Amino acid sequence: xxxxxxxxxxxxxxxxxxxxxxxxxxxxxxxxxxxxxxxxxxxxxxxxxxxxxxxxxxxxxxxxxxxxxxxxxxxxxxxxxxxxxxxxxxxxxxxxxxxxxxxxxxxxxxxxxxxxxxxxxxxxxxxxxxxxxxxxxxxxxxxxxxxxxxxxxxxxxxxxxxxxxxxxxxxxxxxxxxxxxxxxxxxxxxxxxxxxxxxxxxxxxxxxxxxxxxxxxxxxxxxxxxxxxxxxxxxxxxxxxxxxxxxxxxxxxxxxxxxxxxxxxxxxxxxxxxxxxxxxxxxxxxxxxxxxxxxxxxxxxxxxxxxxxxxxx
Amino acid sequence: xxxxxxxxxxxxxxxxxxxxxxxxxxxxxxxxxxxxxxxxxxxxxxxxxxxxxxxxxxxxxxxxxxxxxxxxxxxxxxxxxxxxxxxxxxxxxxxxxxxxxxxxxxxxxxxxxxxxxxxxxxxxxxxxxxxxxxxxxxxxxxxxxxxxxxxxxxxxxxxxxxxxxxxxxxxxxxxxxxxxxxxxxxxxxxxxxxxxxxxxxxxxxxxxxxxxxxxxxxxxxxxxxxxxxxxxxxxxxxxxxxxxxxxxxxxxxxxxxxxxxxxxxxxxxxxxxxxxxxxxxxxxxxxxxxxxxxxxxxxxxxxxxxxxxxxxxxxxxxxxxxxxxxxxxxxxxxxxxxxxxxxxxxx
Numbered sequence: 001x002x003x004x005x006x007x008x009x010x011x012x013x014x015x016x017x018x019x020x021x022x023x024x025x026x027x028x029x030x031x032x033x034x035x036x037x038x039x040x041x042x043x044x045x046x047x048x049x050x051x052x053x054x055x056x057x058x059x060x061x062x063x064x065x066x067x068x069x070x071x072x073x074x075x076x077x078x079x080x081x082x083x084x085x086x087x088x089x090x091x092x093x094x095x096x097x098x099x100x101x102x103x104x105x106x107x108x109x110x111x112x113x114x115x116x117x118x119x120x121x122x123x124x125x126x127x128x129x130x131x132x133x134x135x136x137x138x139x140x141x142x143x144x145x146x147x148x149x150x151x152x153x154x155x156x157x158x159x160x161x162x163x164x165x166x167x168x169x170x171x172x173x174x175x176x177x178x179x180x181x182x183x184x185x186x187x188x189x190x191x192x193x194x195x196x197x198x199x200x201x202x203x204x205x206x207x208x209x210x211x212x213x214x215x216x217x218x219x220x221x222x223x224x225x226x227x228x229x230x231x232x233x234x235x236x237x238x239x240x241x242x243x244x245x246x247x248x249x250x251x252x253x254x255x256x257x258x259x260x261x262x263x264x265x266x267x268x269x270x271x272x273x274x275x276x277x278x279x280x281x282x283x284x285x286x287x288x289x290x291x292x293x294x295x296x297x298x299x300x301x302x303x304x305x306x307x308x309x310x311x312x313x
Numbered sequence: 314x315x316x317x318x319x320x321x322x323x324x325x326x327x328x329x330x331x332x333x334x335x336x337x338x339x340x341x342x343x344x345x346x347x348x349x350x351x352x353x354x355x356x357x358x359x360x361x362x363x364x365x366x367x368x369x370x371x372x373x374x375x376x377x378x379x380x381x382x383x384x385x386x387x388x389x390x391x392x393x394x395x396x397x398x399x400x401x402x403x404x405x406x407x408x409x410x411x412x413x414x415x416x417x418x419x420x421x422x423x424x425x426x427x428x429x430x431x432x433x434x435x436x437x438x439x440x441x442x443x444x445x446x447x448x449x450x451x452x453x454x455x456x457x458x459x460x461x462x463x464x465x466x467x468x469x470x471x472x473x474x475x476x477x478x479x480x481x482x483x484x485x486x487x488x489x490x491x492x493x494x495x496x497x498x499x500x501x502x503x504x505x506x507x508x509x510x511x512x513x514x515x516x517x518x519x520x521x522x523x524x525x526x527x528x529x530x531x532x533x534x535x536x537x538x539x540x541x542x543x544x545x546x547x548x549x550x551x552x553x554x555x556x557x558x559x560x561x562x563x564x565x566x567x568x569x570x571x572x573x574x575x576x577x578x579x580x581x582x583x584x585x586x587x588x589x590x591x592x593x594x595x596x597x598x599x600x601x602x603x604x605x606x607x608x609x610x611x612x613x614x615x616x617x618x619x620x621x622x623x624x625x626x627x628x629x630x631x632x633x634x635x636x637x638x639x640x641x642x643x644x645x646x647x648x649x650x651x652x653x654x655x656x657x658x659x660x
Contacts (some may be wrong), residue, residue, distance in 0.1 A: 042457065082645075092648050093318075095397050095457060099595060102645040107637030110343075114632035115349055183369040198495035234461045241455070284462045284469075288448075309316070 002174060003270040013148045013262055018154055019220060021258035023048070025157040027236030028214025028243065028250045029164050030076075030205040036168065037201030037239055038181040038303045042098025044209050045233030051210025056224040057116065060125045068218050069153065069211055072176045075079035076210020077203045084202035088195055091307030103232070110226055116242050123223040141280035148307070151219040158251075160208065165247040177201055181301035184308040186269030194308050222286045231284065238287040244299050253290070261285055288290070316656040330650040331600050331607070335614065337506065338642035342635060345536075349631045356635075360509050363624020364617040371508035376395030376578065378609075378616035380405065380587075382515040383570035384524050384594025385608040387438075391563035393526070393603050395538045398442055401567045407441045408568030410436035412473050412575045414479060416493030416640065417600035417651075423496040429513075430497055431572050437463070437633040438568015439466070439561040443526025446560035450553045470586045481581060492580040492650070499577040510575035516609060518566065523605040525562070535559055567591060596644040598613060602651060615640055 007013055027044060034041040040049075055072030059065055061223040066307060079101060113184045129151035130140075138148040168174035176197055180187050182195035212232070235257065243249035264279040343353035364374045384401045391398035396402075412434040419426050445459040472488070475481075479490040482499035499509040526532040534555050546552050570590060579586050597615055601607030622636030 086645065086648065090649065090652060092652060096392075096595075096599060096648055097645070099399065099592075100648060101639060103592060103596070103637065103641035104645060109630050109640050111345060111638050189525055222393040231462065231465050234458060238458045238462070241458070275473045275477055275533040277476075279334055280468050281469045284465045286457050288454075288462055291454045291458060292448060292452050295448075295452045299455075 004267060007235075007263065007266045007270065010266070011145050012265060013247075015253055016151065016262040016265075017144065017255060017258045018150055019258075020191070020261050021254045022150075022154045022157045023212040023215045023220070023232055024236055024239065024254040024257060025161060025251060026215065027233055028210050028239040028245060028254055029157075029160055030234050031210035031240045032204035032243070032247060032250055033141055033164065033168075033177070034080075034207065036181045036245055036301060037198045037302055038184065038306065038308070039071050039084070039087055039198055039202050040098060040237075040305050041080070041083060041101075041202060041205060042092040042095060042237065043079060043101030043105060043206065044098075044236055045229055046102035047079050047206050047209045047227045048213030048233045050105040050109045051076045051213030052217045053213075053224050054210070054227060055214025057113070057124060058270045059218060060117065060124065065129055072210045072214035073207040076170070076213075077207040079210075080203045081199070082099050082204020083206065084199040084289050085296070088202070090197045090310055094305050094307075106229075113224060123225050125222040126215075126218070128222040129219040153215050153219050156161050156211075157215075159180045161247050161251045170248065171210065172210055177300075181303055184234055184303055198308070209236075212236075213277050219271075232277055233311070236281070238291055242287075244294065244297075245301060257283060270292055316652075317659045319655060319657055321504060322654050327602065330602065330654050331647060334600070334647035334650040335643055336441050337646045338639055340600050341642055341646075342639045345638060346631055346635060349629075351629045353457075356629055356631055359625040359628045360618070362619030362621075362627075364621035366624075368503075370620065371504060371507035372503055372618045374613065374616045375509045375512050376509070378612045379446075379509075379512045379515045379577070380570040380574050380590045381593055381597050381612035381615055382520060382609055383566050383573070385597030386519060386594075386605060387563045387567035387570070388595045388598035388607060389601060389603040389608055390522060390526070390535075391442075391559060392598060394535045394559040395539055395542075396446065396558065396559050396563065397457045397562070398460055398563050398567075399595070400442060400444075400445065400455055400463050400564075400611050401570075401594045402587060402589065402590070403412050403460070403464040404438035404441050404564050404570035405565035405591050406464075406467045406471050407437040407573075407585055408571030409575045409579075409582045409586060410467075410474060410490075410571075411437035411568075412572040413490045413493055416576070417479075418496065419497070419613070426497045427576060428492070428493070429501065430563050431569060434567070434568045434572020434575075435565035437565070438571065439564040441568070442560045442564030443557065443645070444587050446557055448554060468584055470584060475582060475584065479582070482612065482653075484581075486555070486584065487583055489583045490581045495573060497576060498580065501572065504619045507578055509573075511573035511577040514569075514573065515612075518569065518607045522566070524609075526605065531555075531558055550602050570594075593619075593640060596640050599644050599647050599651075602654070 051072035054075040055068040058068040058071040086092045092263045096104045131149045134148040138144040180194045180197045187194040239253040242253045261283045264282045268279045319328040346353045365371050370470045387401050413428045416430050416431050445456040449456045458656045475490045481491045482490050502508045519609045534550045547612050600611035618639050619636045622633050626633035
């Protein structure tokens with residue numbers, strides 16, 4: 001028991017929390033942006049897989065790490081565009097389209113990986129992002145290694161939270177996006193095009209999701225392998241509800257989730273006699289519990305999942 | 314140009330839509346096959362041969378179609394009532410696990426034993442989906458996320474069981490549960506193949522689903538709820554009761570798939586026994602436009618792609634993931650095709 005508590009004083013645990021939270025932050029921000037404009041994007045799991053693959057592949061083929069993230073974002077945006085076309089102008093079921101996108105994007109990522117990369121006994125690796133080691137600041141005891149020795153994409157994720165919060169709540173663009181998710185008819189009445197706003201939000205949101213996937217292969221690990229996203233996309237969808245569609249709360253949710261994930265990994269080493277699968281289950285169980293706790297109070301965007309057709313109520 | 318809802322759907326469209334969708338998906342996938350340096354026509358020829366070329370491959374395709382019929386029915390039943398059951402994979406594994414668990418030490422005569430084990434598998438799947446349905450009714454939790462997350466939880470639970478209490482000490486390599494009693498294995502339909510009577514049970518299940526959906530009060534209520542929940546409620550349908558009924562029905566079908574896979578094919582439960590039967594069931598249901606009879610044909614088609622792609626991959630070197638790409642593309646193209654069966658374009 002004491003050992004379990006002692007783990008909490010370990011700086012490597014808290015550094016791991018930020019690292020584990022990073023892909024979730026990108027994922028949850030992306031999903032949040034889509035949903036704020038009124039489109040549920042269940043393609044997230046596949047888009048993250050695709051981003052993980054294309055980001056890694058770019059670096060493997062000789063590109064630098066930032067180019068890798070850009071290519072990942074671009075691949076995510078393209079798949080997002082497909083989801084947007086199917087669900088916004090065509091108004092097809094967002095559930096079914098999203099699942100189709102997930103199946104398609106993951107299958108395509110695996111197929112292209114097998115086609116373009118020769119895999120031996122072990123998957124090939126790249127040189128991933130290194131921890132930054134901010135001069136002076138990373139030398140601060142305790143806080144230094146936690147806050148100032150992360151890889152660059154982690155800081156990008158944190159900046160993205162602030163940027164998303166600012167854009168959504170403080171700019172005309174953000175107002176238009178939120179209004180499209182609440183009442184697209186009112187947007188139309190303002191002379192704006194809700195269809196274009198939705199497409200744009202889904203494309204941009206999908207690009208963010210893909211960067212989250214690429215973090216896995218270019219910073220957290222250094223190779224790509226099937227099933228590596230492991231439900232992080234679905235968890236992001238749950239976190240959006242938990243966060244009540246707000247970027248700030250989304251960050252808290254991602255950090256909370258990452259804390260439990262990092263903690264259960266370390267608990268496995270000190271608590272004996274408990275099957276490791278129970279620890280691995282904990283994050284998924286907690287996600288469901290979190291949903292149960294907040295679902296009733298959730299402020300769902302009014303027009304989420306309602307397709308917009310001109311002249312149709 | 315705008316879309317206008319059709320008042321009635323012509324029967325030809327119902328048949329033409331999936332065929333067009335499949336043709337478009339195969340054409341798109343041909344580009345990917347060509348990118349692998351293989352002539353798409355050669356590859357598709359190899360796929361057909363691999364799926365139907367011999368007695369063995371044909372029975373293998375039908376064996377693969379068996380669980381897909383049931384997971385397809387599970388998705389069709391749920392989607393008709395707008396219950397987004399994405400947990401077919403988890404319900405499949407739960408059915409398989411409980412069947413293997415009980416089937417190891419059940420002191421009953423063979424035929425009764427098999428019936429009891431299938432019932433246990435169905436109950437396991439039904440209970441697993443009843444959870445998310447309850448959470449939606451009681452707390453308003455969206456079932457998409459809960460059923461998806463339960464898939465991960467259940468597969469971890471299966472891993473826990475086969476590495477722990479149910480571990481087969483004689484199995485080497487991947488951990489597996491102790492096999493079910495030989496008396497309870499489903500008999501082969503054709504000797505010296507893996508095709509078992511479960512295939513007929515699955516087709517019978519499609520018949521049962523069809524009768525329930527079209528000839529019972531429950532079916533009529535479900536259809537009404539799927540078209541308009543508020544109108545159905547106004548007409549006196551109890552939405553919570555109907556939703557729970559749909560959940561139990563859908564979960565039981567997916568659980569039956571896992572149960573029969575154990576009794577008919579694998580004899581034991583492992584964490585890798587399903588190559589995504591639950592997820593593929595969603596594609597099957599959509600290709601069938603959620604119709605039980607269509608599910609049987611769609612399941613055979615999807616099984617053809619999977620079994621054929623394995624053989625084609627061995628013959629040509631095209632990665633077998635092409636099967637997953639084709640199946641996913643079919644889902645997307647079918648979704649668009651369905652738009653044209655319910656709407657028509659007006660100038």
